[in-house]
Amino acid sequence: MKTKIGAIALVLLGVGLLSAGLVLLKTAAETQGILQVLPYVCIGLGCGAFGHGAGEWFNNRTxxxxxxxxxxxxxxxxxxxxxxxxxxxxxxxxxxMIPVFGALLVSFALMGVETAAVLLLTAAYLFVCGCSVYF
Structure with missing residues (x-):
């Protein structure tokens, strides 16, 4: 019973986020900063939540x-x-993934991508390698 309620809640959450994103997209005129991308994030999250919830609900029902x-x-x-x-x-x-991740890291460094982005990618790479050793 809990999975049915959870699936329906995900569907409703997805529809709500999708609607909010579309409303924000149509009503916001001159936006700057995070408000410029917020409608698209809401639309993407809404579509994902709706699809996951609908699939889970149909699966449980079947x-x-x-x-x-x-x-x-x-x-x-x-x-x-x-x-x-x-x-x-x-x-x-x-x-x-490990060699591809490493090649991407080196190519970003050689292309002159911002230092913060390269350092974040390096931290993620080292985190994945550390998890592979630990687990």
Whole structure:
């Protein structure tokens, strides 16, 4: 029951954010600073929340109406082989991400991107590497 309420709340939140973003976009004339991008952020977050909530709601509704399908989905979700495949895929993606992240960091530094942006990217890179060692 909680997931149904949560999914509906996400749908309503998404519609509200989307509406607020569209209203801000149409009514705001000469804006500066954060108000210039706020409508687009609201629209993006609203669309994401609406899509996630609607998908979760439809999924819960379908599984509630079809117990055999719900049992099959639960078995597939908890299957050790599927978990092993997902872990290997995650490992491969991480293995690709580290050199790509490093190359992006070097290219930003060589292109003369702002120092703050390069330092933030470096901090994120080191955080990811540290997490991989720790966990």
């Amino acid at each position: 599984l509630a109406r079809n117990p055999a399908l719900a049992r099959s989905v639960e078995i597939e979700k908890n299957d050790e082989r599927n978990k092993a495949i997902a872990d290997r895929a995650r490992s491969k993606a991480f293995g690709v």
